[in-house]
Amino acid sequence: MDPVLLARIQFALTVGFHFIFPPLTIGLAWLLFAFLTKYKNTGEDFYRRVARFWLKLFVVSFAVGVATGITMEFQFGTNWSEYSRFVGDIFGAPLAAEGIFAFFLESVFIGVLIFGWKRFSVKTMWFASLMVAVGSTLSAFWIIVANSWQQTPPPESFHIVNGRAELTDFWLAVFNPSTLPRYFHTVDGALITGAFFMMGISAWYVLKGRHTEFAQYSLKVSLIVGLIAAMMQLPLGHWHAMQVAQTQPEKLAAVEGLFETQARAPILLFGVPDEAGGRMIAEVKVPGLLSLLAHMDINAEVQGLNGFPRDEWPPLALTFYPFHLMVLLGLYFIGLTLLGVFLWWRGLLFKYKFFLWLALLSIPLPFIVNELGWITAEVGRQPWVVYHVLRTADAVSISVPAYQVLLTLVLFVVIYAFLFWAWLYLIRKMVGAGPEEAR
Numbered sequence: 001m002d003p004v005l006l007a008r009i010q011f012a013l014t015v016g017f018h019f020i021f022p023p024l025t026i027g028l029a030w031l032l033f034a035f036l037t038k039y040k041n042t043g044e045d046f047y048r049r050v051a052r053f054w055l056k057l058f059v060v061s062f063a064v065g066v067a068t069g070i071t072m073e074f075q076f077g078t079n080w081s082e083y084s085r086f087v088g089d090i091f092g093a094p095l096a097a098e099g100i101f102a103f104f105l106e107s108v109f110i111g112v113l114i115f116g117w118k119r120f121s122v123k124t125m126w127f128a129s130l131m132v133a134v135g136s137t138l139s140a141f142w143i144i145v146a147n148s149w150q151q152t153p154p155p156e157s158f159h160i161v162n163g164r165a166e167l168t169d170f171w172l173a174v175f176n177p178s179t180l181p182r183y184f185h186t187v188d189g190a191l192i193t194g195a196f197f198m199m200g201i202s203a204w205y206v207l208k209g210r211h212t213e214f215a216q217y218s219l220k221v222s223l224i225v226g227l228i229a230a231m232m233q234l235p236l237g238h239w240h241a242m243q244v245a246q247t248q249p250e251k252l253a254a255v256e257g258l259f260e261t262q263a264r265a266p267i268l269l270f271g272v273p274d275e276a277g278g279r280m281i282a283e284v285k286v287p288g289l290l291s292l293l294a295h296m297d298i299n300a301e302v303q304g305l306n307g308f309p310r311d312e313w314p315p316l317a318l319t320f321y322p323f324h325l326m327v328l329l330g331l332y333f334i335g336l337t338l339l340g341v342f343l344w345w346r347g348l349l350f351k352y353k354f355f356l357w358l359a360l361l362s363i364p365l366p367f368i369v370n371e372l373g374w375i376t377a378e379v380g381r382q383p384w385v386v387y388h389v390l391r392t393a394d395a396v397s398i399s400v401p402a403y404q405v406l407l408t409l410v411l412f413v414v415i416y417a418f419l420f421w422a423w424l425y426l427i428r429k430m431v432g433a434g435p436e437e438a439r
Helices: 003-016 021-042 045-080 081-115 122-152 170-172 178-206 212-247 249-255 289-295 314-347 355-362 363-378 402-433
Strands: 157-162 162-165 267-274 281-285 385-386
Touching: 003 045, 003 170, 003 314, 003 363, 003 402, 021 045, 021 081, 021 122, 021 212, 045 212, 045 249, 045 402, 081 170, 081 289, 081 385, 122 178, 122 385, 157 267, 162 355, 162 363, 170 314, 178 314, 178 355, 178 363, 212 289, 212 314, 249 385, 267 289, 314 355, 355 402
Parallel strands: none
Antiparallel strands: 157 162, 267 281
16 A cells, blocks of 8 residues: 555545535625625615525535535545645645634624624625625635645745745745735636525526525525626636646646647547657647647747656646536536526526426536546646645655554545535525525
8 A cells, every 4th residue: 555645545545535625615604795785785685585595505505515614624634644744834824824814703703693683884894795695715825825825836935944844935935936826716706606506506496396486596696696706717717727737737738638839729519648758649729729829829838748757747637638628517507507597688587497407417417527627736736735845746645654544534435425415404494494585
């Protein structure tokens, strides 16, 4: 048993499972704020009931996300002690900022939203919803800062003293080259996740003929948010891709299956990577499009994988396939929401059952896309845990034997399976009960 491989699998499991919940809660938080804004401005009890219903689903998801996030962070000191020793001075700063400036803010005002309906004014509840949305989005910022520094660490932001990386410029580390593109790309994905979650559940109510006024209103709001957010991924994804082309050329070559350095580099519409043979099989490509999108110049040269040492290649299949599936599903999100808006315009939105079933069945897809994006980002950085500074194989805890990692991995699988079942059970129970009745 390889302790490095087992530690990687365990970290992938814990982070991947945790990452189900933050995008959902960020997206739902902003939708809650929209509903409470409407309630504050109109005073109509209908909007209070809408907000109360989606708040219940938000709280359950937030609770599971918090529990799994704590476990994830503990692993830095258990399975990855060499990493923690090397970058703790840098990595710890944004994590501390996340706890102090974001998590506490979000947690306090979630308490207000849960217990304050009969105790506080409408304006106070509205302000609490704003703080929850801001806190959850700010929390994502600091986590992405920490991760982005690993992806693109500016040499001027740290120096190495006695085998440890020490911070020299906090703001340069925070606003490293990949922070903002990755942050906006991720938050927009969270809005898609929240919108599709709400849209699918609302579509189920319409199909069942239950709580129709509530369901139709929630469906319309989530459809608008989903369309805008899905469309925004086009420029945001392009911005992120240009950053990767400039700062992580190996990752760009891997996600696009580009083996040979060439001008007028193509975009692959389809292909099967042959890593051992150093080539693509059955490729369908558009010449020059990769050069144009990555460098805004159709004649620009793009470096291929063969231009890098073999031991610095990311795992090709695990980078290439998730990226292309992510893009394909992103285009599906645009198509589905455009179809919904068209049907709404024609007065057929709630009569066209095929669309309602598509909306319901699409609930898991944004969650899958979030995981695919995370896989692309993290696997595409390999073999480095800190890009061009520290290899992943050198970051693992040398004192933890493989059997202990394997044992805790099995325990995590069991516990997370139970947590996931409990989350689905509670969501199903709350959706089955529906929103509270009008006063």
